[in-house]
Amino acid sequence: MLAVTEPDFLRDTRVSYNAMAASYTEHFKSGIDDMPIDRAVLAVFAELVRRTGNVDAVDVGSGPGHVTEYLKSLGLNIFGIDLSSEMVALARGMRPGVRFEEGSMTALELPEGSLGGVCAWYSTIHIPDAELPGVLSGFRRVLEPGGWLVLAFQSGDHVQHYDEGFGHALSLDFYRREAAHVAELLGAAGFEVYTRTERGPNPDEKTSQAYLTARAV
Structure with missing residues (x-):
């Protein structure tokens, strides 16, 4: 039997987030409170899913x-998955x-057409360009027709590599993407893209941010 080799980007993402899990969690302990x-985008997403x-x-x-916890508080029967065992x-x-x-x-590993909603909140940012269409198709596979997807990501058109973060050695590529390009990939x-929201950077951010909600057709 041939061994299955894990892609480098998955291994690097897992190892990096395992290393910085505690520091990352402490840094972002306020979550989305501020x-x-x-x-607002997540609340709209939750309402759209509930309507299905x-x-x-x-x-x-x-x-x-x-x-995940916030969306659960808004009435979704939601669970989270993550590559990092430490984050989990x-x-x-x-x-x-x-x-x-x-x-x-x-x-x-979910049944086809079983979900009303998929949330990918700043998590596709480590997916290489060549792999992103397949990931989006995977989201579509697990959604029922009329189900909803919400994405959040940093705007831009470049890849930024980090070999350090929160005092830990990392190997992470961050893919910045324009909302219009991601909308084309979703199509x-x-x-079918339903809403597109973009905002400028907050004082502690370097890039603008983009949010898309899309319906499975």
Whole structure:
């Protein structure tokens, strides 16, 4: 039997977030409490999912779980998945009422058409350009027709590599993408973009931010 080799970007993402999990979680401990645009976009997403009548949802790349918990508070039957075992352990410890599992957005082990919602909140930012269409198609596969996807990501048109963060050695590529380009990819993957929101950077940010909600067609 041939061994399955994990892509480098998945390995690097897992190892990097395992290394900085505690520091990252402490740095972002306020979650989205001081992010009114983020909360508004997520609230719209949650309402759209509730209107489908299927409130089952997944938060891919859930990290410390603050977005997962917020969406659960808005009435979704949501769980989080993350590549990093350390992130999953921290999320479980901080949010015992929410389900978190290890997993990858590149291979969602979920039944076809089973969900009303998929959230990818700043988690596709480590997916290489060549892999992103397949990831978006995977999101479409697990959504029922009429289900909803929400994406958040940094705007731009470049890749930035980090070999250090929060005092830890890393190997992470951050892919900045223009909202219009991501919208085109969503269309090709079987989605219809419903809302597109963009804002400028906050004082502690270097780039503008983009938020897309899209319906599975």
